[in-house]
Amino acid sequence: MQTDFETEKSIVLLADDHEDILDFIADDLEGKYEVVKARNGQEALDYVYLHDVDLIVSDIMMPQLNGYEFCTKLKENEKYCHIPFIMLTAKNSLQSKIEGLEYGADAYIEKPFSPNFLEAQISSLLRNRKHVKDHFQRMPSSPLDISGHNKSDQIFLKKLNKLILENMADPALCVDMLADRLYMSRPTLYRKIKVLSDLSPNELINLTRLNKATQLLVDGEHKVYEIADLLGFSTASHFSRNFQKHFGISPKDYAAKHK
Known part of the structure; x- marks a missing residue:
């Protein structure tokens, strides 16, 4: 070589x-x-x-x-x-x-x-x-945009998205857990997610959680602290800070705006 x-x-x-x-x-x-x-x-x-x-x-x-x-x-x-x-x-x-x-x-x-x-x-x-x-980066409302990928990548992204959604309430959800469930080494999974989304696995997990949060806020059936718990955030304030940083608006104001 x-x-x-x-x-x-x-x-x-x-x-x-x-x-x-x-x-x-x-x-x-x-x-x-x-x-x-x-x-x-x-x-x-x-x-x-x-x-x-x-x-x-x-x-x-x-x-x-x-x-x-x-x-x-x-x-x-x-x-x-x-x-x-x-x-x-x-x-x-x-x-x-x-x-x-x-x-x-x-x-x-x-x-x-x-x-x-x-x-x-x-x-x-x-x-x-x-x-x-x-x-993908311009579409925060979608956890994983599979358009533009080949069939094998689409299957992988669907599997990855399903795994994140099913485990997002677990605060321990991380790249190691995903790698274990997908039978990949940590470096291999990290590289593949980075190539397909230009995000790190932890950034992808956080983005998916925040996307789900927008849906729950619009539904209006849960309070902010309940949503934080459902999505695996350690505290309601931690969730609110992440939400504000990504969307430029607080969860409470987002819910009010979309009622």
Whole structure:
């Protein structure tokens, strides 16, 4: 593995068994991204299992694990299916393109290709992922916005949202509890939630609780201290401070405004 350590850049993993192609692509991308090189699909997959990766560019014909198999293993695993995957191939038939997309690739590029075109495709996929995050941030009324995600990510987000909603009354609800219930390591879950929502797990839990609070306040069937207890806040004042900080209005005033 070879990598550039400028951690503020998006991390692009390149997988190809041809050293000259790896160097050619890396030379073009290293000014804008942190580039990691792998010589086959298995080496690339092993790297993904242990490190953060923002996007993958992979050849199809590789030893040990080809591009189709590599893509399938990622897209079928809810821990990593959110990572955009660009497939490179010398095959230029329509059927090959269809196969690439059916295996879960987000884009399919034929060799030989323009470096500018590849860079534009990478930029587009990363930008689209950021737009999803920004949309999520602008929608505080929704605990988890699943639009714009692939099917595997949608299933994961629904499962995560259900788990938070079912346990939000527990003050001990935290990333460790979620990781345990979802059979993931704490770092893996943290990375996945951060990628999909641009929030930390604790921020997501707090946002979900506050979203539920708006519903309970509008319903008008519970007092503020009762809502605080129902949502797992330690005290009513702690709940009120969090609510005021996020929505810019106190729970009491919010309820009055929406009656």
